[in-house]
Amino acid sequence: MRSIRTVAVLTLSSLALAACGSGESSSGARDFVRVVGSSTLYPFATAVAENAAKSAGIKSPVVESTGTGAGMKLFCAGLGAQHPDIENASRRMKKSEYEDCAKNGVKDIIEIQVGLDGIAFAEGTNGPDMKLTPVDVYKALAANPFGKPNTAKTWADVNPALPAIPIMVYGPPSTSGTRDALAELILTKGCESDPAMKALKDTDKDAHKKVCTGVREDGAYVVQGENDNLIVQKIAENPKAIGVFGFSYLEENTTKLKGIPMSGVMPTYESIVDFSYPGARPLYIYVKAGHLKAIKGLKEYVAEWAKSWGPDGVLKAKGMVIAPEDVRTKNADVAAKLTLMDPSVLK
Secondary structure (H helix, E strand, O other): OOOOOEOOOOHHHHHHHHOOOOOEOOOOOEOOOEEEEOOOOHHHHHHHHHHHHHHOOOOOOEEOOOOHHHHHHHHOOOOOOOOOOEEEEOOOOOHHHHHHHHHOOOOOEEEEEEEEEEEEEEEEOOOOOOOEOHHHHHHHHEOOHHHOOOOOOEHHHHOOOOOOOEOOEEEOOOOOHHHHHHHHHHHHHHHOOOHHHHHHHHHOHHHHHHHHHOEOOOOOEEEOOOOHHHHHHHHHHOOOOEEEEEHHHHHOOOOOEEEOOEOOEOOOHHHHHOOOOOOEEEEEEEEEHHHOOOOOOHHHHHHHHHHHOOOOOHHHHOOOEOOOHHHHHHHHHHHHHOEOOOHHHOO
């Protein structure tokens, strides 16, 4: 097992950075921090960027909402000023993604859990008061629920206790960490309610993934890109539609939307903190250690996260669910010491 270690002086990486990339400063390296990744984390990352620019006097970091999956590809593409410094992720980095990073020389990575979130299911304030379970969602959205083509047209086809209205769910694309979390926390849970599907994971992982997480493409699930505000707008205007997005977007739009309970548990701040809500998930940032010495402001930006995620910090005011104190303490230490991630923990 690779030992956890603290970032040392990375001279070679610094030289590599100084030799390449657009957006270079007079010293050869980029003079601002570049962040890519999760749309869920985007408003939080921009708030931290604004505060870092004011408090630390650095050039304002550039934050791009690319989606977690697409952001990982950009982050892992290599070292150098032409590659981003930080990846925002609404789920943990996958082992396969770390392997892609390592192939491109990005082996030293710092993982910091910055808070919590939930995959919120919501409807407009004039919606029909839906009450769902992971099995309901799986039967409604899976391309081939339990291995058979999906023929459900209305929610009543899925569960007679639900209203006979067309299934229309607005949600994120396959590049989104929210979509990954939907697949892992909700769809797979619904799929594995069938013992045969659960057993399939041990005999054929690829078949299990396909049948449990493949989403139908006949219009019942409507992809809205990496713009959660657009999903909010769509379901606020359509009382028969449901939206899937990060909890913070529900929290910020309570005059337009109402949360849908999942297995009897409403998506609330408290139910996400204690993980009683089925869609609760941690949020991360990944920092490229090879950029720490060459990219101006990178250390300061990382430090600003730790100043922002407490009970009185700017992130709670922005709608982030604050992680428990022990989690915050552990990750504040990682942010201060810039401790490298142990990749053996990834799946």
